[in-house]
Amino acid sequence: MTSTVPNPLALIAELTHRCPLHCVYCSNPLEMQARANELSTEIWSRVFREASEAGVLQADLTGGEPLARTDLVDLIRAARAAGLYANLITSGLPLDEAKLAALVEAGLDHIQLSFQGAREDTANEISGTKSHAHKLRVLDWVKQHRIALTLNFVIHRCNIDQLEEMVALAESSSATRIEFANVQYYGWAFANRENLLPTRRQVNDSAEFMKREQERLRGKIRLEFVVPDYYAKYPKPCMGGWGRKLMLITPSGDALPCHAAQVIPGLSFENVKDRSLGEIWEQSSAFQKFRGEDWMQLPCKSCDRRELDFGGCRCQALLLAGDASATDPVCSLGPLRPKIDAMLTGINTAPSPQVFVKPPWLYRPNPA
């Protein structure tokens, strides 16, 4: 590696876009890859070796639903053989006891199980599938193994009032970590944002709750909380900075600096079928585009926070400012913050949200 480009630390391996769930905030792109375009076991195994050589420590096996791949056990074995920490991000739906045992036997280090709520009706509505009851069974099976477990809850207006029940669910399991991630508004979530954005009061209450619970659970469960950036004063350091820490490989092998990068016009992505992962990381124009500070506009360019948040999220800038090089519009120092505030005013002055009246969700379909 050249000394000017920092190592990637984690590889986000989107093994497939196929998924039994249809979550209304799915982070997959609106245009999904068909099964026929998915990378083979051999190519993924090579990608894991190249990632490790480039300095990557952790492989996040995700999707879609990674268990939709029949070769997942082999892929976990390959990730471990390459020296990577094997992390599975799953809905748990295609899992049974024997499959779980096989994954653990292959070297799975950590399972991150997604929940759409603490209550069956909310969870099934958000995922567009009868999924919740099976996830509870998975929690029992995981207890039989010496493996790390994270419960992942994606938080939004319809489930943010269930946080206490979610923590109780985690405490009844073998989880050592809970991730409360507020919805990030791209792709499917952007399309459904009117019905997902929480109110200011909900956000404030939840922040207080998180602080209390982090203290209470200290030493037992690590509780991590991603604030909803529409309500934040400053933008998030998206992906830890463009091309600084993370690399995402799509099911067909395109190498992206973040989940949503394909929405940015003019970027061209290289494919791991054509070039080594290390070369792509260092040299591909998509990774170079927003690396460092040369691309920044005012106020980012002269801002003291530019090394803290790297100007925020490029995809959010594109979606809301129409310019991927603009300051992230959620930034209170940026010129477009009033646009976000106008959106929030609408949400916060509307009559209180009726959770049991089913909104007109745009559900994520399945690729061919």
Added chain:
Amino acid sequence: MIPDPNSRPRLAPGCRLGENNNQRVLLMPERALRLNGPSLEIVERCDGKHTVGQIVAELQKIYSKAVPEKVQEDILGYLALLHDQRALDFDL
């Protein structure tokens, strides 16, 4: 928390030592810590066999030029930090 000198720390499920480009690391869910010198000496002994007291005694020998009380204080602080990160369990 203050680790009990008689307890035996061991890496929690999903936490293990790894290596990349000759750098030893402690791998854990969504996180990795670079281990060098004393931090590596400590984590290598978190095997469920060494007691906290034994770890302190062994490191005081290795770092015999340092003030023994300071070595102990640093080790207890580091073990407590790893415990808060959920990287260690303590068997009694």
